[in-house]
Amino acid sequence: MVDNIKSAISAMCKAYPSGRLGIAAALDMSIDQFHNHLYQKVGSRFFTISELEMMEDLSGTSLLAEYFAARRGKWLVDIPKPESLDNVDLFQHEMQSNAEKGKLDQAKFAALEDGVIDSREKKTLSQMFHSSLRHQIHGFMGFMALYGVSDGAVDMFVASRKDDARECAAPGAVACRFSGEL
Structure with a gap:
């Protein structure tokens, strides 16, 4: 479980075979640009939701979705196919x-x-x-x-993980829905 978004990004980079360098290249950034976005240095903005989603997709993890869910006191469940x-x-x-x-x-x-x-x-x-x-x-x-x-x-x-991640990105969204109705 990740405590903050930067640790989620770090863990996603570790999960990617070529690490931060590979993630940066996939985002069409140099490693310096990547670090500037991550640490918001030199007037750089933080990563966009699209960039964060791409990192999660590349890493094959659900760490971003889990971060957003935990941020709201929710948690995610894998739904088997x-x-x-x-x-x-x-x-x-x-x-x-x-x-x-x-x-x-x-x-x-x-x-x-x-x-x-x-x-x-x-x-x-x-x-x-x-x-x-x-x-x-x-x-x-x-x-x-x-x-x-x-x-x-x-x-x-239970909502699917992909839906949950998108909902978490929107203000007021819920990360995991449960319904008692049958």
């Missing part, structure tokens, strides 16, 4: 979900040893809780997708 799933995948998702839940439970016990949950433990527990829920929701959406629920029905529960 039906064509990429089978029963073995569902079993693996279920196992991962159970493993994440187990890690969370162990961390909760460890945090309670002194009887107080400090800010560091709260942050760790919150991150683990979000991870556990992401895996659980991902598995559920995979189950729904594999057994014939149309994309429209899945969208009723």
